[in-house]
Amino acid sequence: MAKGLILAIDAMGGDAAPEVTVAGAELFLAARPDASVRLHGDETQLKPLLSKSSDRIEIVHTDLYVTSDMKPSQALRRGKGSSMWNAIHDVKDGAAHASVSAGNTGALMAISMLVLRKMDGVHRPAMTAAWPTLRGRSVVLDVGANLEADAAQLVTFAIMGEAYARAILGIEKPTIGILNIGSEEMKGHDEIREAHEWLRNSGLDLAYHGFIEGDDISSGTVDVIVTDGFTGNVALKTGEGVARMLGMRVREALTGGILSKIGALLAMAGLKHLREQMNPSNVNGGVLLGLGGVSVKSHGGTDSRGFARACELAADLAASHFRDEVAANLEKIRQKGMAAE
């Protein structure tokens, strides 16, 4: 096994596993000569998929895997020894620096929380999503790990999101906004207003912007969008739905007549570039922040390039100062008397 960064991969999770996960792992290794991977899954299936043998790939055999229809509670009871469980466990016992899975989201969150435990000072981990914007990319959290969030939890999300954006987007001083609605006097729930006041006056070295509204997400008004898991999940899926609808409409519009078809052919270079920018594979990977180790969730339906992208994200995060930065800020707010319940 080579030195350097080691990634534990659940090779059996995802819609097109293990083909996509193995191909994605190889793409990742090609881009990162310093890295190696531990592929967890059925050796008889995995071995033939490897394009060549490499001393940077180790297959760790298991017959078990978490299915996509398992409930989190079932995964906790029956998932022990599965490819997902073993990959996450690698992070816990130091065999890997981070884990990646494209499997069942609920199961992944539950197993990650059980195996990796929460960081000191974090009471509710939060799931992130990377959002393509007019200015580049922003981080939205929480997108579904929790249904609700009180003020202290929102502040913790802000602290984690900020360090995370620095780690994976390479922004020195990420700006932070709290998602709210703009209807004047009755602006925002109590929790949101309290978190807002707190971040305003925290004295922490954070670039807190203030409240933002839904349309600010795609504008890229801030780098980190803080919200509760219910609202964040609805926003994320609503945005995906609108993008899918418009994509279909543009395709229809460009293939509707012979002139349109010729035009679309000519415009192809520009459209291809756009597809590239907006390709979900390029922004693939969500992370359950606030755990004792890095566990990355790849989209279940991603292709090998998207899976490789999730692996890179895991590697970037594992190599960053994320946990130290978060721990330092959480300690500061603890001293100032705002503790999450």
Next chain:
Amino acid sequence: MAKGLILAIDAMGGDAAPEVTVAGAELFLAARPDASVRLHGDETQLKPLLSKSSDRIEIVHTDLYVTSDMKPSQALRRGKGSSMWNAIHDVKDGAAHASVSAGNTGALMAISMLVLRKMDGVHRPAMTAAWPTLRGRSVVLDVGANLEADAAQLVTFAIMGEAYARAILGIEKPTIGILNIGSEEMKGHDEIREAHEWLRNSGLDLAYHGFIEGDDISSGTVDVIVTDGFTGNVALKTGEGVARMLGMRVREALTGGILSKIGALLAMAGLKHLREQMNPSNVNGGVLLGLGGVSVKSHGGTDSRGFARACELAADLAASHFRDEVAANLEKIRQKGMAAE
């Protein structure tokens, strides 16, 4: 004054009032030979804007108007006698069948509620939005009249949204879904789950589909999407933001090089049709449902065609059986023991 349907218009509200409102009113009248309008506002400004005199247009003079930066409480204190107030008051005292304003949303909601009062059995009116989908158009409510909604209120929103979709979309039996997130066991707040159970077993003659997720909105999975005002407002604005970003990206892509430009020219017919379908003017108009009369909110930045569209919506709703249908269903649920607080 001609007989038939009478619309009261706040001619002074909106970013480009009174030009857009007067032109919009004339467009509306051209399409509806049976209708007439009462234009509330500054006669010296309004008169020169009329393209011709018509016995179907009556100008009702006032010097006062509600500004865009007024808070709802200020509008209630100082708005009496303003063009917005007077237009809504027309509905109350029977001088008009419905009112339309492109002015300050918060003020419009507050004045509408004060002047028109709530319908019997409705404790929280809800603001609607029309959402373009792959299948046509859907209605989302609440998009911001309230921050929260309990189970009984969500059920009331479902009943109002259903009758509203029938009135303005012409769908005989609109389907209804409650917006939720899909993260397995912890699916949904208590209020949502309770409303879901209730609609499932209500015995009302409603086509209740069940839970939907954010991406179902644009797919057109259901005709009526029920949610609380905070979530609905975030979803609406997030969707608008994604659409705006993608629109800009497509434009960039199609003007990025000489081939793309020629291509875009050739593809123009198709793209124009798309712009038409997605034009916000075509879906303009939100209604505060659950009041003692029809008060329609036009987007503040709309053009004259969009304003005319909002007028048509107001006319359709005023001419429909909306209130009778809602009253009948509310009475039924009252008898079954589910009363909103």
